[in-house]
Amino acid sequence: ENQFQSSSTIAAIVTPVGGPPGAVGIVRLSGDKAVEVAGRVFRSAKRRRKEEESDCSEDSWRPRSHFVEYGVVVDSKGSVVDEVLAVPMLAPRSYTREDVIELQCHGSEVCLRRVLRACVDAGARLAEPGEFTLRAFLNGRLDLTQAENVEKLISAKSSAAADAALEGIQGGFSSLVKSLRAQCIELLTEIEARLDFDDEMPPLDTNLVISKIKKMSEDVESALDTANYDKLLQTGLQVAIIGRPNVGKSSLLNAWSKSERAIVTEVAGTTRDVVEARVERSETAAKLADVIIMAVNAVEGWTEEDTELLHKIQSDKPMILVMNKIDCATPEQLEDKKEEAFHRSVFTSAVTGQGIEELEEAILEILERLREAIKDELPIDFWTIELREAALALAQISGQDVSEEVLSSIFAKFCIGK
Ligand code: GDP
Ligand code: ZN
Helix, strand or coil: CCCCCCCCCEEEECCCCCCCCCCEEEEEEECCCHHHHHHHHEEEHHHHHHHHHHCCCCCCCCCCCCCCEEEEEECCCCCEEEEEEEEEECCCCCCCCCCEEEEEEECCHHHHHHHHHHHHHCCCEECCECHHHHHHHHCCCCCHHHHHHHHHHHHCCCHHHHHHHHHHHCCHHHHHHHHHHHHHHHHHHHHHHHHHCHHHCCCCCHHHHHHHHHHHHHHHHHHHHHHHHHHHHHHCCEEEEEECCCCCHHHHHHHHHHHCCCCCCCCCCCCCEEEEECHHHHHHHHHHCCEEEEEEECCCCCCHHHHHHHHHHCCCCCEEEEEECHHHCCHHHHCCCCCCCCCEEEECCCCCCCCHHHHHHHHHHHHHHHHHHHHHCCCCCHHHCCHHHHHHHHHHHHCCCCCHHHHHHHHCCCCECC
């Protein structure tokens, strides 16, 4: 079955499973037959009472949109499998703009799986990853950038990343894209009209066209700024700690993780991802990192081996020199031996925690520099870009004109239930 044409009713557990159980878990149904399917498995307490009083059974469940009903879910044999709240959200007032029924179950995986099974036995099909959001997109509830932001919001690692994604869902970026596309087409039309009916039209105001394109190019530039910034937020900063054995890399990492200060909580985009590399793996680690911390033993000072290691990694990434074990070093050993290659040097003791805060500051400073660099690296030569291509590309971003390939690649990243 091709998920892009499918009109069947889909079901999935939309809350996490596999970890410790939550108090409540949700099975979601969406599609034309969501009410019918739910009606087969859900027995509302209210309806049961009515049936008992009137001694006749109503043939179908007619939920009122956005009114919660309490009841039970029964399997195909009529056995009760869980006690639930049913939340009906009827088309078009739902996430997918289809009829949606959410069954709030007890959070254990067993309950959730039995309820899901009951829904499938009653005629629903298991949802593909991202299929709810795909339907929301196909039904015009979300555009593509909004849909992508749903995925970003779910996987956001910092509150700044979450805020950026929320803004995306609310459509700031996609309305910019749509407006840029409309402007492209307007300009195209003006230019093409002159090519076709040259003599019947007033001459083209070239300056006006140029100034319009310039304005658009500025808008694109600022959108790209945001996008690059988002990317940094989304992925966080990769930090590699390299150094000879026993200089204290693991200990530094521990001391640092314990401090859990600015680096993870307050400052956006510093979702820390630190790898520790012993000498033989240092090259790879350095290649993958945004920032390299090279640790040396302050007591021994800078050694021949350290020079070799530095040559080996040959990196143009920002680097910080950490002189560790200062608690054991004499004052003479603590001269600032800053090497050319390093952005900064910091004295630390992984044992006492001294200097850890300074190390964090050094990294934040680099983060700021990286952000500035991203801004400066955007010489967008809009003049050479054909407007038609631009319009097409813009349309793809907002999903006004989009290939199945693009759709698949975006929605495949979602997990099931989203
Ligand atoms: P790695 O091989 O670079 O990861 O080094 P470790 O973190 O495993 O540390 C090697 C040894 O040095 C361990 O016994 C640590 O307790 C000790 N060590 C690490 N950092 C310090 C420090 O700042 N001061 C002191 N006195 N000992 C440290
Ligand atoms: Zn280690």
